[in-house]
Amino acid sequence: MITSLRPLLLAGLLLPLAFSSHAAPVNTSLSPKVQQALKTNKLQESALSLVMLPLDGPGAATVYNADVSVNPASTMKLVTTYAALELLGPTYQWKTEFYTDGALSNGVLNGNLYLKGGGDPKLNMEKLWLLMRDLRANGVRTITGDLVLDRSHFVQPNLPAFNDDGGDENKPFLVKPDSLLVNLKALRFVARNDGGKVSVSVEPPIASIRIDNQVKAVASKQCSGDVRYNPVQQADGMSVVVSGQLGDGCNSQTYLSLLDHPTYAAGAVRAIWNELGGTIAGRDRIESVPKSARLLARAFSPDLVEVIRDINKYSNNTMAQQLFLSIGARFRTDADGDDARAAQRVIRQWMAKKGITSPHLVMENGSGLSRAERVSTREMAMLLQAAWKSPYAAEFISSMPLVGMDGTMRKRLKGTALRGEGHIKTGTLNTVRAIAGFTRDSNGNTWAVSAILNDPKPWGAASILDQVLLDVYRQPKLAGSTAQVP
Incomplete structure (x- = not known):
């Protein structure tokens, strides 16, 4: 010694x-x-x-x-x-790209749409929207094939899960990294009491997230009502039971991470594409971009x-x-x-x-x-x-x-x-x-x-x-x- x-x-x-x-x-x-x-x-x-x-x-x-x-x-x-x-x-930048293995004719892309992640830490919904807007500007409206996610940029380590207090595993700060990290995988839930009627919304509006609104409207003007968000895994998605009470004119919001990276990324792409008036006929899957695929659109991150x-x-x-x-x-x-x-x-x-x-x-x-x-x-x-x-x-x-x-x-x-x-x-x-x-x-x-x-x-x-x-x-x-x- x-x-x-x-x-x-x-x-x-x-x-x-x-x-x-x-x-x-x-x-x-x-x-x-x-x-x-x-x-x-x-x-x-x-x-x-x-x-x-x-x-x-x-x-x-x-x-x-x-x-x-x-x-x-x-x-x-x-x-x-x-x-x-x-x-x-x-000045280092990350890039995110859309590719296709098909041909475009009269607004119809006859083939698959590939989204290749480059590990961008700041690929938020606004940046993804602009990237998909470029697709629309290039004449793409209908995609006959699948939405294919390429998550091969990182070779991920096998690390132990970390949860400091052993509490809610859906906290956004516990989100793990991914080659195709979209919007830090965060879902923003907002409950509002407008004139005695409570509405609950989620951004981005991913189809596999459903809201069970059980919040009670109360006449109180005190905005200290207790609103709780309880996710329940189901066979075809995730149901979030929103309960508690909310005073008149008040709102409550929280951020949760409920989906895995591929489900969130694909859901965000489909939500934006739907808002832009487009359709994707095929399913979601994970695969690397073929070497023969053609680049459709590319976005760069902010500088390092x-x-x-x-x-x-x-x-x-x-x-x-x-x-x-x-x-x-x-x-x-x-x-x-x-x-x-x-x-x-x-x-x-x-x-x-x-x-x-x-x-x-x-x-x-x-x-x-x-x-x-x-x-x-x-x-x-x-x-x-x-x-x-x-x-x-x-x-x-x-x-x-x-x-x-x-x-x-x-x-x-x-x-x-x-x-x-x-x-x-x-x-x-x-x-x-x-x-x-x-x-x-x-x-x-x-x-x-x-x-x-x-x-x-x-x-x-x-x-x-x-x-x-x-x-x-x-x-x-x-x-x-x-x-x-x-």
Whole structure:
């Protein structure tokens, strides 16, 4: 054991030097205020791993419990999105295409219609509508053959199901990635009480989703009525029993993920095509596009920089997993087996080229929605330090939530001097609270911060992490720190 620990002890001594090319003071203990915050929340100091690192000005770095393997929750998205920026490029786009193996004559497509997914994380209903509008503009009205879905772009890993609280499995944030991900597979249910009559609708209007409206209209103007949505699987589709009560002039809405990817994608295509006045005579099936098929229409996603903004600002798990698999699909070799393993390999190689040693890094799906994923706060801080020097630093930093202003940080520290001073990614699981990103101190200097709490009961621990950010901000005032442009 002593022999096996020796490399780790040496690494612990040497790694602090990786933070800076010159000697700098390093704190190895927590501040009194952070200690008190931990005590107030009945958490041990050992539950917290922390690195606070000055990037462009003076200051003493804090390195505490930094070489422990911890679950980072959604701060893992920073590893995935920064790697994607440099490995795929900030202007990378995904494509979605329609093909046919038939001939078009007088508005009739005599053959099958193939929809080929390219892993687009942001293929929403509007984009799909525009793509299908192109089909109509090209003269297609009636399709005599089948609707064929090509979901072969990703080689999917076989990963364990994740449900943090063991509750509703239909939550949209639990949607798994897919080569043909449409609208994040979300169904939006809306109940409205207009003049004592309750109506319930669903978007998109997929034919296999039927609504059993049992909501009672009440005369009360209080819009706190309890409306419940209970899906019931049936042989020919899904029935959603909507019950409860709703006050006059009120509405209630919820998002559910009830269908598998092929059923949702095909249902969305048919719903839009029907609205556009078209028909598809055949059935739905899954198959790769034949090499002889002819391209009918193509749509491109927004650039990668826009996609990572959605991922980091709003901590979108499904989009992060799509991005992770996209990295794998781009660099996959036969030896990898699947796109998750390919992404893991490529990201490790990329980090090594940057001089970032990562013995603790474990990436399962790249989103942090995992019990297996691991990192150390030192590794995360070194990654942030590298990102600060990247040509895509501005794009990466701006993808994170602004403290007290937007995303998952919009309600935190909004009444403090830190409002708008930091770009911080948050992470939350039942046993994890985490932050990582960039924040400025009172002198206008920027710091990299990684703080992760792993504990069976981390409730209220967000206040501890907020105190970490306040500690960074409250640096001693520097003489002459307001220099003017000559």
